[in-house]
Amino acid sequence: MNNQTPPNSKPLRLPVSSADVLADMSASKVLQLEQAYGNGDLIRVLAALGIAGPLRVLDPWQLEDPKGIHLIHAGGYAALPFGEGYAPLVDFVKAYLEHPTSLAFPQQSAASWRAALETNLIALLSHHAASHHDSQVFFSNSGAEAIEAALKFARAARPNARYLINFVKAYHGKTLGALSLTPNEEYQAPFRPLLPDVLTLPYGDMAAFEAVIQKHKNDIAAVIIEPIQGEGGVIVPPPGYLAAVGQLARKHGIIIVADEIQSGLGRTGHAFASLAAGLEPDVITLAKPLGGGLLPVGATIARKHIVQKALGGLASKRHSNTFGGGSLAMAVALKSLDIIIEDNLIDRARDFGERGLARLYKIQRTYPDILSEVRGAGMLFALQFRPLIAPQHLGDYGELAAQFTSGLALRSLHQGGVHACYTLNSSSTLRLTPALNIPELLFDELFDRTERAISQHPRSWQLVPQTPLSSLLKLARLALK
Ligand SMILES: Cc1ncc(COP(=O)(O)O)c(C=O)c1O
Numbered sequence: 001m002n003n004q005t006p007p008n009s010k011p012l013r014l015p016v017s018s019a020d021v022l023a024d025m026s027a028s029k030v031l032q033l034e035q036a037y038g039n040g041d042l043i044r045v046l047a048a049l050g051i052a053g054p055l056r057v058l059d060p061w062q063l064e065d066p067k068g069i070h071l072i073h074a075g076g077y078a079a080l081p082f083g084e085g086y087a088p089l090v091d092f093v094k095a096y097l098e099h100p101t102s103l104a105f106p107q108q109s110a111a112s113w114r115a116a117l118e119t120n121l122i123a124l125l126s127h128h129a130a131s132h133h134d135s136q137v138f139f140s141n142s143g144a145e146a147i148e149a150a151l152k153f154a155r156a157a158r159p160n161a162r163y164l165i166n167f168v169k170a171y172h173g174k175t176l177g178a179l180s181l182t183p184n185e186e187y188q189a190p191f192r193p194l195l196p197d198v199l200t201l202p203y204g205d206m207a208a209f210e211a212v213i214q215k216h217k218n219d220i221a222a223v224i225i226e227p228i229q230g231e232g233g234v235i236v237p238p239p240g241y242l243a244a245v246g247q248l249a250r251k252h253g254i255i256i257v258a259d260e261i262q263s264g265l266g267r268t269g270h271a272f273a274s275l276a277a278g279l280e281p282d283v284i285t286l287a288k289p290l291g292g293g294l295l296p297v298g299a300t301i302a303r304k305h306i307v308q309k310a311l312g313g314l315a316s317k318r319h320s321n322t323f324g325g326g327s328l329a330m331a332v333a334l335k336s337l338d339i340i341i342e343d344n345l346i347d348r349a350r351d352f353g354e355r356g357l358a359r360l361y362k363i364q365r366t367y368p369d370i371l372s373e374v375r376g377a378g379m380l381f382a383l384q385f386r387p388l389i390a391p392q393h394l395g396d397y398g399e400l401a402a403q404f405t406s407g408l409a410l411r412s413l414h415q416g417g418v419h420a421c422y423t424l425n426s427s428s429t430l431r432l433t434p435a436l437n438i439p440e441l442l443f444d445e446l447f448d449r450t451e452r453a454i455s456q457h458p459r460s461w462q463l464v465p466q467t468p469l470s471s472l473l474k475l476a477r478l479a480l481k
Contacts, residue, residue, distance in 0.1 A: 027066035030054045041478060048474035049411040055419070057084040061438045063419055071419040072446045074432035078230060078262045078380060078421075080293035081340060083435035089292050092335045093328070102327040107320070113330035114139065120337055125284065125301060128275045136307040138300045139325040143261040143287035144173025146298035147224075150283045151177050151195075152319055153302050154222035154255040156310035161221035161254075164195070165212065167203040171231030171425045172224065172259055181224055184425050186399070203229060204237040206244050213248055222255040222283075227273035230262035233426030234375045234382035243278030250280075255306065257283040261298075262380070265289045266340050266436050269350030269378030282306060292336030293435075297329045345436040352443055353378035356432075359447035366451075369459045381432040382423070383450075385409050386460045400479060402428040407475065408463040416453030418446060 016025070016033070031052055034043045046052035055063040055071065060083025063071040073083055082089060102113055118137045126133040138149050151164070166172070166181040173179065179188060180195035188194060199216070201208045213220070227242055229235040249256050258274035258281035267289060270276035274284070283302040291297040311318055323329075340346065357376035360383065364371040373384040387401045388408070406428055413420045413430070423429040434446060457463050464472070 027054055041481070045407070045475065045478055048471045048478065049407050049414075050471065051411055051414045060084050060086045061435055061442050065414070069414065069417060071414065071417055072434070072442055072449060073419050073438075074381075074434040074446055075419040075421050076293065076433060076435075077288070078267050078431075078433040079288035079291070080433070081266060081289040081336065081345065081436045082293055083438065084293065086293070086339075086435075086437070088339060089294060089332065089335055093294070093332060096328065096331050102331075104328065105323060105326045107322065107325075111325070111327055111330070113327045113334060114325045117330045117334045117337070120334060121286075121299060121301060124271055124337065124341075128272055129280050131280065132301070132303065134304045135301050136304055138302070138307070138311075138319065139330070140298035140300070140321055141296045141323050141329075142173070142298050143285065144175040144178040144298075145321070145324070146261065146285040146287050146300045147172045147178040147181070147259065148175055149298075149300040149319060150224070150257045150259075150285050150302070151181075151222075153283055153300065153306050153310045154224075154257060156318075157255055157306045158221040158253070161219050163197045163199050163216055163220045165199050165201060165209075165220060165223040165254075167201055167225060167229070169203060169229055169232030169235065169425050170200075170224070170226060170259075171229070172226075173261075182425070187424075203232070203235060204241055206241055209245055210248065213252060213254075217252045220252070220254045222257050223249050224257040224259060225274075225279075226259045226263060227277055227279060228263045228268050228377045228380070229425075230380060230431075231424040231426070233384065233423050233429035234377055234380050234431060236375065236377050237277075240278075242274060246279040246281070255283060256281045257285065259285050261285050261287040263377070265337075266346040266349050267378055267380050267433070269346065269353050271346055273377070289340070289436075290333045290336060291329065292332050292339070294336075295329045295332045297333045298324070299333075340436070343437060349378040349436050352436075352438075353380075356381055356443065356447060359451075363447070363451045363454055367454050367458050370454060370457060370462075379434060379436055382426075383409075383430050383432075384426075385428050385430065387428060388460050388464060399427060404475065404479075405460055405463065406430055408467050411467060411471075412456060412463060413450065413453050416456070417449045418453060 043052055053065055055065055058064055061073050063073050102111060121137050122135055140146050172181045177195055180198055183200045199212055201212060246256055260272055263273035264286050274281050285300050287298040353376055360374035360381060364374045370386055371383055372386045375382040385405050388405045389401050409430055410420060421431040421433055423431055457466055
């Protein structure tokens with residue numbers, strides 16, 4: 001039996017034109033199309049929480065939802081160093097596009113924008129770690145892809161070593177290689193088998209690290225570590241830990257990969273959080289802020305001898321991608337680095353970070369029955385919510401309860417005018433990641449609004465009666481799917 005549909009003989013007219021979108025599509029149409037043709041259930045969950053938007057940009061730091069709720073932008077998962085559509089960056093892009101003299105994707109030639117960014121990244125890195133003066137950069141299009149390159153570099157540099165070390169609650173991305181290093185059952189389980197021989201250690205526990213090195217010392221290719229775990233819930237390791245990890249790894253020739261995709265280039269108050277903590281990595285991955293909040297740019301920086309092992313001589317095409325190093329992305333990243341350095345945003349992140357964290361501590365002390373803890377590193381802030389129902393009553397459903405809690409808390413913050421971030425490896429944590437250049441008044445207002453929202457439900461369970469029944473039923477239905 002032939003059950004193929006016959007070809008349509010009518011000429012195709014695409015259903016949505018770019019002009020339609022430019023002229024503004026209605027919010028309900030956007031939601032309907034996303035639910036039908038995109039990651040529909042993600043949008044359904046967000047819609048049930050009343051936070052699906054689409055959100056309209058008022059200025060780089062302020063948004064509006066379709067119901068007219070005014071939001072201070074603390075979302076963007078730490079990828080927006082200057083907020084949305086920051087004029088100096090947008091004007092620069094216009095100037096770039098008006099003079100298109102560079103190849104868009106210079107895979108087979110040298111290119112000025114890429115050369116400039118390589119040079120500046122190495123200058124920035126070697127300013128903080130002189131031994132990186134001749135390191136080299138490989139560009140890609142996302143954080144996960146930057147991690148993939150780092151893993152391949154480490155494997156090539158230590159071909160006879162079997163193990164990779166990662167850490168509990170680490171987040172390195174969701175492509176298969178990066179996912180193998182992201183130890184979260186929800187994300188890994190359906191996609192096994194993953195990379196074998198990954199040894200996952202408790203983060204911040206030097207004795208555990210020493211024990212594994214003692215056992216496998218010559219058989220460990222690399223240790224991959226976030227200097228501050230962002231998706232783990234903004235976890236800052238104990239003082240001295242990162243430096244000690246680095247020293248021991250170096251002693252045994254183990255490649256040290258610092259994943260600075262979230263912590264690097266200013267967010268945590270340092271150009272490189274690893275270096276600030278005394279860990280001198282051999283490989284550093286960067287992404288999020290490098291694209292200025294406008295374009296995806298990933299970078300893997302590695303010491304020369306490591307790059308040579310992976311890509312030396314005619315093997316230089318062993319790892320490649322079509323779009324990495326594209327001129328527009330490089331130009332945007334170059335300009336973004338300029339702004340971060342010239343506007344002193346790294347120091348600003350440190351100062352504002354201290355001020356914001358002091359506000360959060362005060363909020364936590366006032367509302368300890370909903371917030372068990374708050375944490376911060378520069379302008380990366382975390383609010384840890386107590387679960388709606390005590391975990392001892394939940395058995396296997398603890399994780400689901402944590403997700404419900406933070407979902408309802410996200411909704412409450414949104415209602416109160418704060419656009420916050422979920423946390424991928426710590427479901428009872430919400431994060432605030434405002435732009436590093438957010439105006440001072442808005443920054444203070446962000447914490448005023450956060451406090452006001454929390455004060456509406458001083459105990460976690462009070463989030464439930466504040467949420468419309470229809471939303472709760474929709475969420476329950478999605479959870480049972
Ligand atoms: C530390 C870290 N590494 C890697 C990634 C993955 O980056 P991407 O989402 O661009 O693949 C993330 C994303 O949150 C991250 O925070």
